Amino acid sequence: MTRYSVDLDRRELVASWGTGEGDLSRRIAALPDDADTSALLALARSLTQLSDAAWRTYTHPSSAAGSPEPDGEGWRREREREAFNQVHDAIAAPHLPHGGTMTVSYSPLVESAHRAGRALHGLHDPGGPGGEALAEAVRAEAALELAAVESAELGDLTGRAQQAVLLSREDASPVQVAAADHLLQQDPFGPTALFSAVDPTAAAVAAAHWLAAAAEVAADASGEDPTQVVLEADDIEALPHETPTLVLGLIQDGATPYEAVAALVRHAMHITDGLLLDPVALRDQLEDFEETVAEHTGEDHPDLDDVAVRLTPLDPKRPARDLLEDLLAGIHGCWLLHSAHDGPDEDDDRRDTGDRDDDERAAEHQRRSRERFARLVRETAAARSDRLI
Incomplete structure (x- = not known):
């Protein structure tokens, strides 16, 4: 996944990702000089969470989850993948606290987008000087990250999608x-x-x-x-x-x-x-393992406290x-x-x-x-x- 950080010296939001040969990084946007560091880190953290949630739809595709029955694992993964089209609007118009409560999305991807939007909202007035430029840069960055996931799904690991070479996937293109x-x-x-x-x-x-x-x-x-x-x-x-x-x-x-x-x-x-997923198989493995240790030690009931099983x-x-x-x-x-x-x-x-x-x-x-x-x-x-x- 892509990790986002704050360059305090340059007051910039930075993205970095692995390629299999090393890490690359790029500047996303300038950050307001008067913003609190904690607020800036909240923005970076929410974008990292967004990337993590997006790439999980790649590493855990619905095709590898079995039956797509409603409320099943395959169904849930498919809904999360379909949530890509909600990210832009969630960043642009996030759920904000109202009357002491706040709506929270069940989707990790969508909720991370709302967090990014709230972080932008908390930095300053999005319509103020420089505010819209930062918000637009963040929305463009999110779109770029989602496009990288889509490219990887199609088997194209060029550009930002190259980070897929570092990830394990339940399926294979x-x-x-x-x-x-x-x-x-x-x-x-x-x-x-x-x-x-x-x-x-x-x-x-x-x-x-x-x-x-x-x-x-x-x-x-x-x-x-x-x-x-x-x-x-x-x-x-x-x-x-x-x-x-x-x-x-x-x-x-x-x-x-x-x-x-x-x-x-x-x-x-x-x-x-x-x-x-298969506790019965683990039980059989443990029984076989105990028999093997017993044969090796010559004890009917060997002490397994200091023995680890992979x-x-x-x-x-x-x-x-x-x-x-x-x-x-x-x-x-x-x-x-x-x-x-x-x-x-x-x-x-x-x-x-x-x-x-x-x-x-x-x-x-x-x-x-x-x-x-x-x-x-x-x-x-x-x-x-x-x-x-």
């Missing part, structure tokens, strides 16, 4: 999945653009597809089960093998890469929101990007295992007769190994392209 797939075709190990130009959930969907292809290639070379290749590669180099192995297992059981990734990201996002294998603060990083590490692990069982070909032998030291030969062998592996993965991914979504 087909446009963004296709963009990530194109980047992985160029570099199956994962180019840096996956983290700066593509929605991380969509990038993880494409990466899951390419991981499954890489696992097939590694399994053919090593004789291992495709679902276990990353775990085997962990013996060669320390890897975050748990999540890639879980995703490979889900895909082998019939899930599409989209289904596997969306389920993991959605579950982690619910944990972040303080929700546990509710999600992903980082709940950044689940989609964490998953993407793990899946790309899994592809790297597949290459490690493939390389360990992939002997040099005749071209390698002929090239290695030159006058080069061992380090140069090792580096050249590794480069050719990665090229062979990437070629095989591209062929496998193309042959299984129907499972991408």
